Amino acid sequence: MASPTRFPRHGSAGIAVAAILLCACVAAAQPAAAPGAKAPPPAPRIASPGDVIATRQLLFHLSAATFGEMKAVADGSEDVKPLAFGARGLVRWSRSIPAMFPPGSLGPNSRAKPEIWSNRADFEAKAAAYQAAATALFDVARAGDKPGFLAQWEATSKTCTACHDLYRSDPPRPATRG
Ligand code: HEC
Numbered sequence: 001m002a003s004p005t006r007f008p009r010h011g012s013a014g015i016a017v018a019a020i021l022l023c024a025c026v027a028a029a030q031p032a033a034a035p036g037a038k039a040p041p042p043a044p045r046i047a048s049p050g051d052v053i054a055t056r057q058l059l060f061h062l063s064a065a066t067f068g069e070m071k072a073v074a075d076g077s078e079d080v081k082p083l084a085f086g087a088r089g090l091v092r093w094s095r096s097i098p099a100m101f102p103p104g105s106l107g108p109n110s111r112a113k114p115e116i117w118s119n120r121a122d123f124e125a126k127a128a129a130y131q132a133a134a135t136a137l138f139d140v141a142r143a144g145d146k147p148g149f150l151a152q153w154e155a156t157s158k159t160c161t162a163c164h165d166l167y168r169s170d171p172p173r174p175a176t177r178g
Pocket residue numbers: 053056057058060061063064067097109110111112113123126127130156157159160161163164167168173
């Protein structure tokens with residue numbers, strides 16, 4: 001008759017005892033938490049350079065969508081007043097551009113050129129030119145001035161290109177991203 005498989009019972013018990021003792025020692029080493037005390041809140045997560053890059057790319061993407069669509073609407077409609085809302089969004093975004101390019105926020109996922117930081121005053125002047133153009137675009141939209149809107153749309157578009165020519169690299173970032 002084959003003998004039944006024997007399990008090393010003593011060995012297991014020894015490990016269990018050792019584990020209990022270890023737990024007791026670790027528990028003793030911890031400062032006792034006051035009964036009912038809440039766990040401390042997790043440390044706030046600070047935006048990393050990668051977060052800043054992704055956020056500004058998103059804002060450029062959305063602002064370009066707004067900007068392009070407003071031209072299509074203006075071409076096909078007599079009423080440009082509703083476009084003031086989108087133009088106001090461009091003004092707000094243009095003001096934030098310098099802050100969205102903190103030092104060190106460049107890398108393989110970004111088309112930002114290092115000249116943004118070595119020519120900082122000029123980069124900020126380009127953002128200010130965009131802001132002035134977008135503000136004028138808002139004004140003509142609010143005034144319901146369609147010819148004025150179309151002319152100012154072209155002028156605003158030139159301020160995009162003026163910055164991209166110097167401070168945005170080609171080719172486009174990889175198409176695998178959103
Ligand atoms: C002051 C400089 C500046 C101005 C003004 C500017 N851009 Fe850009 N733009 C950049 C830079 C730099 C990048 C690259 C950002 C990156 O990849 O980190 C960029 C990226 C973009 C992108 C690509 C976003 C993506 O998905 O990665 C689009 C689209 C774009 N801009 C459209 C526009 C349009 C439209 C305007 C004007 C209405 C404009 N930009 C004005 C500097 C500017």
